[in-house]
Amino acid sequence: MGMEQMLRPLTPAYSAAVRARAAAYRRGLLRTVRLPRPVISVGNLTFGGTGKTPTVVALVRDLARRGRRPAVLTRGYGRKAKEPVLLAGPDALAPVERAGDEPLEMARRLPGVPIAVDADRVRGGRTAIGAGADVLVLDDGFQHLRVERDLDLLLVDAGDPFGGHALPPRGRLREPLSAMARASAVLVTKLGPKTAELSSIAHVVQLYAPDVPVLGARLEPVRVLTPDGPEPPAILEGRTVMAFAGVGRPEAFEELLRELGAEVAAARWFPDHHHHTARDLRRIRRLARRHGAVPVTTAKDAVKLPADHGVWVVEVEMVPVDGSWDPLWELVPGIVP
Template identity: 45%
Template structure:
């Protein structure tokens, strides 16, 4: 995942360290960084963030309401009160008044920004070959992933017209072995798959120089803001320009 971030964010320093204070100090002293963005920083108490951005999966906001390991939550829902902005991810575009009311009860007046994952294209792993999404239409494919919610990935493929003849689901952040891949490709080929598709997060954990028995692509996804674009621009301004809290209008990616 850090490699994927670095590849997609040229010019941005990406550091990995269990000690975030140490990593942040290194980023400032070695690279001259003036803004630090932490992944999963909401629970990292040794560093006090100026802004807390909380992402809530709209398809499964709080699971069964319990903390790990009984549930999926890392903190109680009431800790939403510490959020500066709340992002509702994986939205289908329809408002969810009940969810929004719950967020407002814990953090009255907080800005809620709604966004959706949008498939963009297929990128072949290890090869400079890009295919449009129409390449999936009426094609028999195999799908495999090692992410937290493989159902959403598979749903996108089916929505794009693919017939999934095999699906393999591994644990989140799973490191594939040669045996895993051999079994996955053999099963797909036996089932008549024309090619396989995985996620970009999984693709970066593969050896791009490796040859595969069938073509292998990853589904490139991007985030589209559905609601709250102005609030998002304000959030970016507050992070990058804390002295003024504003800047010239910034073009937003669609």
């Protein structure tokens, strides 16, 4: 008997526990907290990568362009330290073991924006407000029901939208699909060039959440960091690369490299949030040399490498298919000037 078959009887209990917890918050049996600043939650319904970090980066940048002073509240999943950390740009970074990989990536890409790393998001929110924030972006917040939010954005990956339509162990859903009804909006991420997936995914969303608007976004590369400095993504065209990453859905990274015209000669995937060791890096370099390839990874992985790693790093950003985040901000009047 396989592990999935052994664990399958636990699925109903897991589903019941998830539903009971959500109902307890909805009925006021578990206390929620209203922070004294608007809160925008960005989360997902599945285990694995849906593009939360690139979406948070894009929304924070858009809010800042519009004159707001945003901050990010994040748990810092996978970090070894327990104490709260406040990051504020590349000159105030903490070790990855203390802050976590995703908070460090956000801090590097959002200079000057407070990143409050704290498992207690209420306390983190108060810390961010004390640092001058006038709007709070709650990272991975869809299941963090303790913090009340003004906008609840649910991300769905176009390449694997509904986690096999099942809870663990058969699928990757963190909650039943009916939980989509809690969202203010669903953002379908990682859409292809023709956005063909958007209508079919929107149809499924409407079955469970008929009043929730469905928006779309693409994951677009913005630059490639090389040992000689930043380059446009076109530098990958025709280039033989060896890809490696420790992210939720690494095959999406390989697809992105191929779309940019790179020849992926080899790939090495690690578990999500993997902390790359010196031994890992030696093996990666050896494999790259064997194929005459350039080692290339994600921005999330790069923060866990030594400063002289010599690896090419692809930075991406979530871009709305309509060219503007206005349809999202219009759901919460007053969130932007």
